[in-house]
Amino acid sequence: MEKTFVMVKPDGVQRNLIGDILSRFEKKGFKLVHAELKQVSKELAEEHYGEHKEKPFFGELVSFITSGPVFAMVLEGENVIATSRKMMGVTNPQEAAPGTIRGDFGLTVGKNVIHGSDSEESAEREIGLFVGDKPLVEYKKDDSTWVY
Ligand code: DAT
Numbered sequence: 001m002e003k004t005f006v007m008v009k010p011d012g013v014q015r016n017l018i019g020d021i022l023s024r025f026e027k028k029g030f031k032l033v034h035a036e037l038k039q040v041s042k043e044l045a046e047e048h049y050g051e052h053k054e055k056p057f058f059g060e061l062v063s064f065i066t067s068g069p070v071f072a073m074v075l076e077g078e079n080v081i082a083t084s085r086k087m088m089g090v091t092n093p094q095e096a097a098p099g100t101i102r103g104d105f106g107l108t109v110g111k112n113v114i115h116g117s118d119s120e121e122s123a124e125r126e127i128g129l130f131v132g133d134k135p136l137v138e139y140k141k142d143d144s145t146w147v148y
């Protein structure tokens with residue numbers, strides 16, 4: 001089953017949004033197979049956001065994502081990568097549709113509450129970076145026959 005990496009960013013943690021955000025994914029039918037409250041190091045931040053190294057906002061991005069703990073998750077489900085990105089809304093919360101996580105909870109692009117992998121390759125890469133060798137929690141979820 002497809003997996004993705006999602007994290008509530010430091011602004012979302014500080015603003016007490018972990019529960020609301022996790023609840024949306026749970027209610028949608030996605031299965032949580034890893035969760036960790038984690039302080040991101042500068043090295044991990046630079047690696048994770050490597051594709052943005054040359055952007056003018058890179059320094060700000062790294063200092064923001066390391067400014068406090070994040071809530072890192074791996075979610076599993078059919079088409080979870082694209083669907084969870086839709087639930088997050090577009091990058092800039094001012095343009096994100098109401099009803100999306102960024103649309104409902106964010107106000108500026110620099111503090112947009114949540115991260116989610118954007119492709120199968122980035123999901124695999126980001127799960128590797130954040131979870132490493134720790135095994136994902138594999139279990140049968142009793143609601144699965146009602147979701148699928
Ligand atoms: P996304 O997080 O939607 O995948 P992205 O990968 O293009 O967006 O950018 C990563 C993060 O960088 C994004 O969540 C917020 C920040 N960011 C993007 N564009 C920015 C900009 N123009 N100014 C400041 N921060 C920006």
Ligand code: MG
Nearest residue numbers: 115116117118
């Ligand atoms: Mg991205």
